[in-house]
Amino acid sequence: MNPAVGAGADDAGKDVLGAAGEGVAGAVGDDDGAEQDVSCSICLEAMMEPLRLGCSHAFCRACLIQARRSAPDGGRCGICRAAITIDPEKDAPDAALEAQVAAALSPKALQKRRREAAAAMKKLLSTRVNSTT
Numbered sequence: 001m002n003p004a005v006g007a008g009a010d011d012a013g014k015d016v017l018g019a020a021g022e023g024v025a026g027a028v029g030d031d032d033g034a035e036q037d038v039s040c041s042i043c044l045e046a047m048m049e050p051l052r053l054g055c056s057h058a059f060c061r062a063c064l065i066q067a068r069r070s071a072p073d074g075g076r077c078g079i080c081r082a083a084i085t086i087d088p089e090k091d092a093p094d095a096a097l098e099a100q101v102a103a104a105l106s107p108k109a110l111q112k113r114r115r116e117a118a119a120a121m122k123k124l125l126s127t128r129v130n131s132t133t
Ligand SMILES: [Zn+2]
Pocket: 040, 041, 042, 043, 044, 045, 047, 048, 059, 060, 063
């Protein structure tokens, strides 16, 4: 027997704002013009062991090796179609670019990409086309 029904419905007008508005993941980057795109145009991921071609475009080492193998004429730049004149299996990565990639990724993401790239390289090198059995 409780006659006190209907009470308590009074604070419906409470302010619900405040929790929202926390900008979404600040990963958009600051566009100060100096920023270079560190993603590879072949795999669309951050470049690992980036090698710079004569045309000044750069790609992952693994991507270049793959591109060369799949092209009968030795491969071409995926952006401007210039012939690939370096040896992606032997040339050293572009240190400056590598540093940029490292700076652009979180340590965790970088580690993950490095592992992926290492696995891809291992696979590539174990399937050398010219190795006779
Ligand atoms: Zn790539």
